[in-house]
Amino acid sequence: MKPVPPPAAPRRTAVLEARDVTVRYGRQVVLDGVSLTVEPGRVTGLAGPSGCGKSTLARVLALMLRPSGGAVTVDGTAVRRWRQRAPRGLRTAVALLYQQPRLAVDPRLTLTEIIAEPLAAAGRADRGRVAALAAEAGLTGDLLGRRPHEVSDGQLQRACVARALSLEPRYLVCDEMTTMLDASTQAHLVAVVEAYRERSGAGVLAVSHDDALLVRWAHHRVRLGDPGDAAGPSDHADPGK
Amino acid sequence: MSARVSTGGDLPPRGPSGEDLPPDGALPGPSSAAEPVPAGGSPAAGSVPAGDSLAGGSAPDGGNRLRVEELTVSFRLPGATVRAVTGASFEVRPGRCLALVGESGCGKSVLAHALLGLLPGNAEVAGRAHLETPDGSLELLGAPEAVLARRVRGRAVGLIPQSPATHLTPVRTARAQVEEALRELGHPRPRERADELALRQGLHPADLDRYPHELSGGMAQRVANAMALAGDPWLILADEPTGGLDRPLVDRAMAALRGLCDEGRAVLLITHDLRAAERVADDLAVMYAGRLVETGPAGRVLDRPRHPYAAGLVNAQPDRAFVPILGMPPELTRLPDGCAFAPRCPSADGACAAPPPMADGVACHHPLEDDRGVRAAARRASEDDRV
Numbered sequence: 001m002k003p004v005p006p007p008a009a010p011r012r013t014a015v016l017e018a019r020d021v022t023v024r025y026g027r028q029v030v031l032d033g034v035s036l037t038v039e040p041g042r043v044t045g046l047a048g049p050s051g052c053g054k055s056t057l058a059r060v061l062a063l064m065l066r067p068s069g070g071a072v073t074v075d076g077t078a079v080r081r082w083r084q085r086a087p088r089g090l091r092t093a094v095a096l097l098y099q100q101p102r103l104a105v106d107p108r109l110t111l112t113e114i115i116a117e118p119l120a121a122a123g124r125a126d127r128g129r130v131a132a133l134a135a136e137a138g139l140t141g142d143l144l145g146r147r148p149h150e151v152s153d154g155q156l157q158r159a160c161v162a163r164a165l166s167l168e169p170r171y172l173v174c175d176e177m178t179t180m181l182d183a184s185t186q187a188h189l190v191a192v193v194e195a196y197r198e199r200s201g202a203g204v205l206a207v208s209h210d211d212a213l214l215v216r217w218a219h220h221r222v223r224l225g226d227p228g229d230a231a232g233p234s235d236h237a238d239p240g241k
Numbered sequence: 242m243s244a245r246v247s248t249g250g251d252l253p254p255r256g257p258s259g260e261d262l263p264p265d266g267a268l269p270g271p272s273s274a275a276e277p278v279p280a281g282g283s284p285a286a287g288s289v290p291a292g293d294s295l296a297g298g299s300a301p302d303g304g305n306r307l308r309v310e311e312l313t314v315s316f317r318l319p320g321a322t323v324r325a326v327t328g329a330s331f332e333v334r335p336g337r338c339l340a341l342v343g344e345s346g347c348g349k350s351v352l353a354h355a356l357l358g359l360l361p362g363n364a365e366v367a368g369r370a371h372l373e374t375p376d377g378s379l380e381l382l383g384a385p386e387a388v389l390a391r392r393v394r395g396r397a398v399g400l401i402p403q404s405p406a407t408h409l410t411p412v413r414t415a416r417a418q419v420e421e422a423l424r425e426l427g428h429p430r431p432r433e434r435a436d437e438l439a440l441r442q443g444l445h446p447a448d449l450d451r452y453p454h455e456l457s458g459g460m461a462q463r464v465a466n467a468m469a470l471a472g473d474p475w476l477i478l479a480d481e482p483t484g485g486l487d488r489p490l491v492d493r494a495m496a497a498l499r500g501l502c503d504e505g506r507a508v509l510l511i512t513h514d515l516r517a518a519e520r521v522a523d524d525l526a527v528m529y530a531g532r533l534v535e536t537g538p539a540g541r542v543l544d545r546p547r548h549p550y551a552a553g554l555v556n557a558q559p560d561r562a563f564v565p566i567l568g569m570p571p572e573l574t575r576l577p578d579g580c581a582f583a584p585r586c587p588s589a590d591g592a593c594a595a596p597p598p599m600a601d602g603v604a605c606h607h608p609l610e611d612d613r614g615v616r617a618a619a620r621r622a623s624e625d626d627r628v
Contacts, residue, residue, distance in 0.1 A: 049487065049489065050457075050458065050486075050487040050489075050490065051457075138568075138569060152344075152345045152346035153345050153346075154344065154345055154346070155569070180345075180484070181344075181345070181513070182343070182344035182345060182513040182554070182557075183513075183515055183554055183555075183557035183558045183559075184344065184553060184554055184557040184565045184566040185344065185565070186557065186559070186565075187557040187558075187559070187563050187564060187565035188565035190563075191565060209487035209488050209489075210488055210559070211488070212516075212558070212559045212560040213559040215559070215560075216559040216560070216563050217559070
């Protein structure tokens, strides 16, 4: 299925990569020397049981969580600062979609304002583009003037997807993006992400505990082991190669 | 503790359905049993399913029945009326699980809350919901609060709430909450009974002494089940019990529900998760925009859906065609006069301007014919690598 790279191939740098990442919450080690590569234009599926650290790894790759050890690079640039301290160019290169859209939006904003926020913050306010993004996510008409408490989870997640695409990220991290949603909304949002990936060449990390979804969506799958499983730091991680 | 990443090529296929079950869990799986629950105002009077429910439970099953007819719920808001449920009819009886499926916001939870008298004050409820027991029949809709509190909630009907972990009070132990429920129900020995209930759910009694934040999602689910069963209700109402659980935990929760059916209780499962429903339900009722659009045996509805919306929902699953239904459901504040699905429906025509009556388990002017359903079944058989 995947071509085996020649042994002496130069290291590919145009990838989103976590290398030997370790994360501790207090004394608890959540990730221990984990490596993962997300390649442009491909969908990497990240599977694993509850509590295995999938979401933690997703947050590290989205520059939202500084790991205790290891390195993250975005297209060859090493990440040295995290969250709001990361340079804008890196921060906007990776977009993160959460499982719970209600926790990911400001409840005071309308859906239009939610979608428009990143563009405005980047000094590129563009109403036409906001409308186009909303329409692509399936949001039209007076829905866009509503606030989060006036729409369903599915409608709110559509707004989050539109927002995530607004700055044209080079990588999308979808952390259980559709777990809360019905099958039809799930299929639609995955199709929206796929359309974006195909036209932009962005890389996608799809995190899910649902194997059936990843079988269908991902080009290849990586399984994060159970917590407490006996294996040491993985030396065979780069799954996409 | 360490986490490990292995290469993607060696992911095991989905295991056989039984492997994640608790040792005492009954095997789930859609029943192929015939005998759909009739809906649409054709109560199967007199056909008490003797022997349909298995022995072994302490739940009473003789003559118990919940018969809902033309249930309609609306909410008055300033300037608008939300028609959350319109004319829903169905029946739930011991030993069987009816799954009510539909997307979020379609009125499923409102329906459940209406049955327990838990709707907010601006709700207007019409229709009938007869709770039939050997001692007589009770009309749930409009029953006085005292009657619901004394005879229905927790005693005849147990509720398994949405996301059990957040339903528990965070400042008290699980035991305090289970024992409180038992005391409210007048149980003489709440402590011993709480231990028994925990054991039956596969929890160690010591687990009850934990606070909710010390419980995993699966354990919180079991505590919620234990509380729902505190009053030995014959009917269990499970309202999206799997929210936030991962697939193995969903499977386990579904196995637990199936176990409740098999010990002679009735289960009304409300979910947006077709695959969860498939594992436990005998019968399926598909809801769209507040109306039931298709009802029937779960296996038949999933393999040969006849309503275009039900077919769309089935086909949207990742292990089927993975194709979304175009468009979005209508606002419940401005439902069309005719079929609510018509604006999204490939077979809609002029006839759909009139509301389709529920006939033969499907409310559609142009139900899908069987050959299309057979194709769907064939596709499923070829694509579905699960056991």
